[in-house]
Amino acid sequence: MGPKVLMTAKTLATPGLALLEQAGCAVSFLKEGTEAELAESLRSTPFDAVISRTLALPAIMIETAPALRVISRHGVGYNNVDIESATRRGVPVLIADGANGKSVAELAVGLALSVARKITTQDASIRARQWNRSAYGLQFAGKTAGIVAFGAIGRRVAEILRAMDMRIIAFDPHARDCSTTGVDWTETLDELLQESDLVSLHCPLTPETRNMITGPQLARMKPGAILINTARGGLIDEKALAEAVLSGHLAGAGLDTFADEPLPADHPFLSLPQIVMTPHMGGSTDAALDGVAISAARNVLDVLIDGKVDRRLLVNPAVLEHRTVEAK
Incomplete structure (x- = not known):
């Protein structure tokens, strides 16, 4: 079975989803889109990657996900992710490549x-x-x-x-x-x-x-x-x-x-x-959602398939010292 990827929302734009599925990833989504559902999903399933949208990813969630190898932000902000916890775990946190x-x-x-x-x-x-x-x-x-x-x-x-x-x-x-x-x-x-x-x-x-x-x-x-x-x-x-x-x-x-x-x-x-x-919808257009989904998916595949990260998009470069990934 291929790598397991969790999208912390109900959908992911088709171009990004297609990239992941073509690479053999099994992609799961949240049905309700709540923090409680996210926490339970991470506890119950060994996900290799999380594509993080708006829900918070605090330390307790990151630390209860032992298989986690990469957090890919569906956007350019990252204040909803506990960067210190991810870095301690050697998990790279990457942002989307300005697609929105x-x-x-x-x-x-x-x-x-x-x-x-x-x-x-x-x-x-x-x-x-x-x-x-x-x-x-x-x-x-x-x-x-x-x-x-x-x-x-x-x-x-x-x-x-x-x-x-x-x-x-x-x-x-x-x-x-x-x-x-x-x-x-x-x-x-x-x-x-x-x-x-x-x-x-x-x-x-x-x-x-x-x-x-x-x-x-x-x-x-x-x-x-x-x-x-x-x-x-x-x-x-x-x-x-x-x-x-x-x-x-x-x-x-x-x-x-x-x-x-x-x-x-x-x-x-x-x-x-x-x-x-407006209700935090700056990136909510057809073109932006497609572009961000593609960028987020590529960040996941870079880590899971190639073991590399795009240094320009890496929020926590200290993870490179863990040697879990290397820069392109």
Whole structure:
């Protein structure tokens, strides 16, 4: 029997599933999609690989899966995986190869436009049999967009906004190449916040970036600016953001990710129409889901079949010291 692979969701896009099955893998799915079901599946079946979507993979789950040889993220974030536990076990954790980047970038720009032009509130107004043409919006052309983290998604957002005649500035302390044409770089996050009419976050959630946008940072933003987050909810102090919008300091925000998902019923964002929200669906397009599934499947097969990992996609390079896998 071939390697056993668990997908921590109910489905995997057909191209990725086909790759795994063609390689002889037996792929299992969660029927209910709950953490309890995931924990029981890992306890009861010796899976060689896990393709991890949104459910958490804490240390206790990883440690009760003795056959586990690789965790492949169905996406680019990895804060739902206990990296320390995986590393101790010699289990490589790999992310998808930016396959959903274009879709996430498009949503980021869509959220920005929705906030700036009040699209959702105007739509609701028309449905309420009102015809209010007095509520004006904001034009992006001629204004400044600040991109925080200039990876594949951040670069794509910059390309789109630059085509809309926005000036682009960027902040990324980890950027290796700061020579992108048409982009001005800031030395600090504060400098970017002070100059930008639109700020778009594209960072992973790490100890360094958690709560990187709190009250003081929001206060440094331009009056009437817009904040967009399609990265990770933990980047923002949500209470402080709600206060900044309610006070009128910020024109609004567009958010696809939140500290707790789904939002609790008493969350302050729910009463603020200036905050446009989507339910963590940046990568939920046909092309993105196909691409991410293919990348996640290839990461699994690299480890299970070839015993190698793509160093660019490896979250925990310390596993290479265990000699359970080697870099390509």
